[in-house]
Amino acid sequence: MWLTSSNKHPAARGWPVAARVVMGLACFGVAAFSLNTAVAADDWSAGVGKYPKHEPLVGIAYTTWHRPVTWSNVWGTPQLGQYNANDIGVIRQHAEWIAGAGVDFIWIDWSNNVNYDPETMHDSRPDFAMIEDSTSLIFEEYAKLGEEGKAHPRVSIFLGAPGEPEAISDGRLQAKIDQVYEAYVADARYRPLLQDYLGKPLLVIYLGTPSPFRDGPPDFDDPRFTVRWMTGFITEQANLLSEGRESRYGFWSWEDRGPQTFAVHQGTPEVMLALASWRKQGEPGEANYIPARGREEGRTFREEWARVRAIGPRIAMVVSWNEWVRGEQPSAEVSKDIEPSVEFGHFYLDLLREQVALFKAGDSREKCPHHADVNGDMEIGLTETLRVVQLHNAGAYTCGTDTPDGFGPLR
Numbered sequence: 407m408w409l410t411s412s413n414k415h416p417a418a419r420g421w422p423v424a425a426r427v428v429m430g431l432a433c434f435g436v437a438a439f440s441l442n443t444a445v446a447a448d449d450w451s452a453g454v455g456k457y458p459k460h461e462p463l464v465g466i467a468y469t470t471w472h473r474p475v476t477w478s479n480v481w482g483t484p485q486l487g488q489y490n491a492n493d494i495g496v497i498r499q500h501a502e503w504i505a506g507a508g509v510d511f512i513w514i515d516w517s518n519n520v521n522y523d524p525e526t527m528h529d530s531r532p533d534f535a536m537i538e539d540s541t542s543l544i545f546e547e548y549a550k551l552g553e554e555g556k557a558h559p560r561v562s563i564f565l566g567a568p569g570e571p572e573a574i575s576d577g578r579l580q581a582k583i584d585q586v587y588e589a590y591v592a593d594a595r596y597r598p599l600l601q602d603y604l605g606k607p608l609l610v611i612y613l614g615t616p617s618p619f620r621d622g623p624p625d626f627d628d629p630r631f632t633v634r635w636m637t638g639f640i641t642e643q644a645n646l647l648s649e650g651r652e653s654r655y656g657f658w659s660w661e662d663r664g665p666q667t668f669a670v671h672q673g674t675p676e677v678m679l680a681l682a683s684w685r686k687q688g689e690p691g692e693a694n695y696i697p698a699r700g701r702e703e704g705r706t707f708r709e710e711w712a713r714v715r716a717i718g719p720r721i722a723m724v725v726s727w728n729e730w731v732r733g734e735q736p737s738a739e740v741s742k743d744i745e746p747s748v749e750f751g752h753f754y755l756d757l758l759r760e761q762v763a764l765f766k767a768g769d770s771r772e773k774c775p776h777h778a779d780v781n782g783d784m785e786i787g788l789t790e791t792l793r794v795v796q797l798h799n800a801g802a803y804t805c806g807t808d809t810p811d812g813f814g815p816l817r
Contacts, residue, residue: 462719464762465562465601466504466744467726468512470540471533480730482738485746491540497547503746503755504727505557508762511601512559513723514541517566517612520573520582542589545596552599560601563590566612566636574624583609583628591630603721606632610658616643622655634658634677640667642687642696661725661734663687663696666710668717675719680710680761682742682754685734700739701750704757711761722765724758 470491477488489496504512515537522534529535544561551558563586567573590596591607600607609631613619615638623635638660640646640653648654653669658677661684668678683706686698699706714722728745735741744754778786778794797803800815 462766462768463510463601463603463721464508464724464765465511465513465721466509466559466724467564467729468500468514469726469728469730470514470537470544472728472730473532473536476731479732481732481735481741482730482743482750483748484728484730485748485751491536492543494543494547497540497544498551500727500745501548501551501558502556504559507755507759508766509559509724509758511562511608512544512727513562513564513610514544515564516541516582516586517564517568520565520567520570520578523581524585545590545593545599548599549595558599561590561599562601562608562610564610564612564636566614568612568614571613571618571624574626579611579626580628583631587630603632606630608632608634610634610636612636612638612660615639615660617646617657620645623657634669636660639663639687641665642694658723661685663699665713668719671720675717677721677723678714678717678719680707680714680722680724682707682710682744683740684742685736685740698736698740700737701741701754704753707754707757708761711765715765718768722762 472489472491474488474490486496486499519534519537522531522538524535524538527534541561541563548558548561565579565582565586567579570578573579586609590600602608607630609628611633613624613635617637619635627633635656636658637643637646639662640657640659641651641662641664646654646657647667651665651667653659653667656669656671656676658669659667659679661681662679663684666679666681669676682704683701684699686696688695690697701707711722724744726742726744728743729735730743735743738749744758746752746755778790797813797815803813803815
């Protein structure tokens with residue numbers, strides 16, 4: 407008799423539960439049954455619910471380098487077209503989309519600007535000029551949006567000295583920090599637009615990948631900011647990793663492969679990444695080869711957020727909104743950008759909104775029923791388990807039948 411509801415199958419009543427489950431699993435001809443989940447079981451107790459609902463923060467990496475020349479080698483096409491980063495209409499539309507997704511701040515990439523002096527190099531370096539001039543336009547437009555009563559994210563500037571660790575001690579990094587302070591922190595109109603963390607503006611500084619500082623961060627601080635240090639792919643820098651993929655010295659990570667690393671501050675998780683995909687390391691056959699993982703129709707992004715919720719950091723950082731260039735994104739499938747595109751429409755923006763809401767609500771697990779969970783109650787009941795067994799034993803099945811789940815044996 408074909409199972410159509412829990413009270414129509416003899417195995418759904420009368421037998422002890424354990425016997426029924428053993429019977430059902432035996433039909434599969436397997437000795438063990440397991441679920442392939444994206445998050446380790448012991449991750450769930452690490453941090454979910456650690457912070458009140460109003461406290462978690464979400465930031466997203468944001469690029470202001472776009473001008474006509476940058477669109478010559480990109481993985482796809484923005485829905486807004488191939489824009490200039492200083493386009494006010496684009497700035498405002500981005501603000502609406504990002505704030506509407508529940509993201510708290512954008513994280514503007516100045517990580518390669520340590521040698522750029524806007525006073526003497528503005529005309530000779532149009533690339534850096536676009537990055538920094540567009541940042542000032544963002545501050546101005548966000549201030550106007552606030553005055554108009556419209557939503558916008560806050561801003562954090564992301565500095566760096568990749569490949570030039572001496573810039574930290576020779577004054578170049580300090581000069582760039584001073585520039586940020588004087589332009590934005592000291593400006594009474596712009597100061598409220600900055601993202602604070604631990605009572606000061608957040609300042610993340612990128613050191614390059616791998617980190618030239620192998621035994622801890624540099625001996626440098628600026629008391630006007632909350633300073634954090636970043637490298638990339640901590641997952642592949644064993645000296646920077648502790649048990650459970652904790653970042654040993656508190657470094658933040660720009661990208662990770664596989665389950666993300668997390669930094670800890672004062673005994674609690676501080677920050678984790680969420681990526682839509684990650685690129686490969688090396689080539690097949692090489693000792694250090696790690697394959698890429700593509701977007702997989704959103705599955706990768708969902709699994710990254712599931713681990714974020716499991717660990718429960720103070721800050722979730724999404725990389726990225728709008729890089730577009732192929733350097734870190736070789737194809738549409740192996741790309742990370744969330745900005746609405748011709749290729750994906752608003753799918754990833756909508757998914758971002760969904761996942762941010764779950765993170766901020768403190769939900770430990772996403773409500774995404776398994777295909778076998780016919781009634782969507784987030785439990786695989788006995789009847790649902792036996793239903794899968796029946797489909798297995800049928801040898802072949804078809805859809806469009808008059809059974810409750812719409813499937814039946816192929817006659």
